[in-house]
Amino acid sequence: MLPRHDEPIAAIATAPGRGAVGIVRLSGRGLAALHGPLFGRPLRPRHAHYGPFLAADGSALDHGIALWFPAPHSYTGEDVLELQAHGGPVLLQLLLQRCLDAAAETDPATGRPRVPGLRLAQPGEFTERAFLNGKLDLAQAEAVADLIDASTEAAARSAARSLSGAFSQAVEALRDDLVQLRMLVEATLDFPEEDIDFLREADAAGQLARLQARLDDVLARTRQGALLREGMHVVIAGQPNAGKSSLLNALAQAEVAIVTPIAGTTRDVVQQSIQIHGVPLHVIDTAGLRDGDGVDEVERIGIARAWQRIESADAVLFVHDLSRAHDPHYASADAAIRAQLAARLAARVPVIDVWNKADAVGDASSDSEGSPDAGGHDRNGIRLSARTGAGLEALRQRLLQAVGWTGATPEGLFSARQRHVQALHRVRAHLTAAQAQLASPAPALELLAEELRLAHEALGTITGAFGADDLLGVIFSRFCIGK
Numbered sequence: 001m002l003p004r005h006d007e008p009i010a011a012i013a014t015a016p017g018r019g020a021v022g023i024v025r026l027s028g029r030g031l032a033a034l035h036g037p038l039f040g041r042p043l044r045p046r047h048a049h050y051g052p053f054l055a056a057d058g059s060a061l062d063h064g065i066a067l068w069f070p071a072p073h074s075y076t077g078e079d080v081l082e083l084q085a086h087g088g089p090v091l092l093q094l095l096l097q098r099c100l101d102a103a104a105e106t107d108p109a110t111g112r113p114r115v116p117g118l119r120l121a122q123p124g125e126f127t128e129r130a131f132l133n134g135k136l137d138l139a140q141a142e143a144v145a146d147l148i149d150a151s152t153e154a155a156a157r158s159a160a161r162s163l164s165g166a167f168s169q170a171v172e173a174l175r176d177d178l179v180q181l182r183m184l185v186e187a188t189l190d191f192p193e194e195d196i197d198f199l200r201e202a203d204a205a206g207q208l209a210r211l212q213a214r215l216d217d218v219l220a221r222t223r224q225g226a227l228l229r230e231g232m233h234v235v236i237a238g239q240p241n242a243g244k245s246s247l248l249n250a251l252a253q254a255e256v257a258i259v260t261p262i263a264g265t266t267r268d269v270v271q272q273s274i275q276i277h278g279v280p281l282h283v284i285d286t287a288g289l290r291d292g293d294g295v296d297e298v299e300r301i302g303i304a305r306a307w308q309r310i311e312s313a314d315a316v317l318f319v320h321d322l323s324r325a326h327d328p329h330y331a332s333a334d335a336a337i338r339a340q341l342a343a344r345l346a347a348r349v350p351v352i353d354v355w356n357k358a359d360a361v362g363d364a365s366s367d368s369e370g371s372p373d374a375g376g377h378d379r380n381g382i383r384l385s386a387r388t389g390a391g392l393e394a395l396r397q398r399l400l401q402a403v404g405w406t407g408a409t410p411e412g413l414f415s416a417r418q419r420h421v422q423a424l425h426r427v428r429a430h431l432t433a434a435q436a437q438l439a440s441p442a443p444a445l446e447l448l449a450e451e452l453r454l455a456h457e458a459l460g461t462i463t464g465a466f467g468a469d470d471l472l473g474v475i476f477s478r479f480c481i482g483k
């Protein structure tokens with residue numbers, strides 16, 4: 001059964017384990033009834049009170065600071081009561097239990113429990129209430145979790161910006177423009193004497209084009225925000241002994257994968273998460289791609305796994321051994337892999353050619369000399385040495401560029417999720433359909449209006465203006481308890 005939103009809740013709000021200070025937090029209606037039993041006195045709203053936290057027999061469980069935020073001026077919008085105690089796990093459990101007991105005690109004045117129904121909170125339930133009571137929108141509530149989970153400074157800074165509403169404001173500005181346009185089109189529908197000329201005069205097409213351009217800008221920044229949070233998957237692929245594992249180790253600055261001169265060393269997929277200038281990347285080393293004799297069953301399975309990873313990559317590093325690149329057999333095997341990559345990868349997935357072992361071919365450093373591929377891939381290729389590290393920084397920059405990282409300062413950024421990127425893509429598709437209607441010689445105004453309505457609805461799922469309860473369940477269940 002779904003938890004009820006009208007029941008008062010309680011949880012330890014601080015991280016599990018020992019700490020200097022630990023907090024028990026309660027939210028709900030009528031929590032003032034606990035002041036007497038827990039503190040022996042009423043609390044003033046929004047003031048820090050130092051004193052004993054009382055057990056049932058009147059002894060002190062601890063001395064700490066109590067805070068009282070009466071509704072609606074609190075984090076959740078309900079009454080919020082906080083006990084800031086010493087941060088011992090046993091003590092905090094005792095205090096939590098004491099709150100539950102005090103709530104269940106019969107109030108002599110009313111003959112009813114002091115706070116009926118007080119129970120332990122589910123994960124994310126405090127923040128869910130903040131959302132339900134309009135203190136935060138859905139994108140801000142998600143930013144709370146992202147701020148807590150942030151693993152890099154850039155991720156934390158951008159989540160804090162989303163929490164303060166930077167992302168929501170960008171979405172709302174789009175929504176305002178969209179509402180303007182919808183009003184125009186709906187007016188045309190409602191008043192039959194207004195017709196398509198009316199829309200032309202109001203430059204509906206121009207408005208739509210400008211909206212589309214602003215949407216693309218928000219989409220690009222949202223994609224970056226999602227990237228910051230989730231990291232992208234970069235798969236290293238290529239023939240055996242090209243130096244794939246050496247490249248993983250060089251990027252990770254650790255001996256993560258086994259490197260030997262034996263072709264077919266790597267069989268299982270090896271994954272390592274790294275950061276490039278604060279951007280998280282998941283780099284995946286795979287078995288060398290080859291077929292024919294000498295490939296045993298283990299290696300064959302490794303190669304099958306390599307292709308699986310390649311097919312779900314956000315970007316591929318196609319590694320070549322420069323010292324063998326002029327060998328026709330080697331070049332034709334590379335060409336076969338290139339054809340396979342083209343067939344198996346979506347067009348938007350970048351393939352970056354990495355010409356490795358530059359140290360082994362002397363200083364034939366002009367690109368035409370050193371990068372023998374004539375297929376037009378050289379310009380975007382990177383020449384480097386996994387052994388010496390030369391060229392590695394250029395690869396890092398190239399990777400950031402490939403994932404759409406414009407190097408914007410965290411000030412211009414907000415955090416976001418794939419869910420938001422997908423919603424904006426749906427908005428975009430509906431706007432494109434609307435544009436097609438408007439551009440046609442005989443536009444169907446009902447269809448135009450419907451596409452704009454659907455765009456509006458898709459936009460609304462980001463901040464939670466439109467949305468289903470099951471979406472809320474998915475989002476809030478991933479929070480920690482007490483948040």
Ligand SMILES: Nc1nc2c(c(=O)[nH]1)N(C=O)[C@@H](CNc1ccc(C(=O)N[C@@H](CCC(=O)O)C(=O)O)cc1)CN2
Binds near residue numbers: 074
């Ligand atoms: N002790 C403590 N620290 C905490 C929290 C908390 O719940 N308790 N927070 C929990 O995540 C964060 C702070 N978030 C908060 C957000 C709003 C309000 C609040 O009282 N809002 C009122 C009044 C606003 C005002 O005075 O400007 C409101 O919105 O009406 C409190 C904390 C981080 N630090």
Ligand SMILES: Nc1nc2c(ncn2[C@@H]2O[C@H](COP(=O)(O)OP(=O)(O)OP(=O)(O)O)[C@@H](O)[C@H]2O)c(=O)[nH]1
Binds near residue numbers: 240259263358388
């Ligand atoms: N000179 C030179 N040798 C390198 C470089 N990178 C890798 N090697 C050597 O090339 C050989 C193969 O390197 P690995 O990293 O194991 O190659 P791999 O592509 O992972 O090979 P498999 O896992 O077998 O497919 C090893 O002997 C490495 O020391 C480089 O930049 N310069």
Ligand SMILES: [K+]
Binds near residue numbers: 240259260263
């Ligand atoms: K090897």
Ligand SMILES: [Mg+2]
Binds near residue numbers: 259265288
């Ligand atoms: Mg390897």
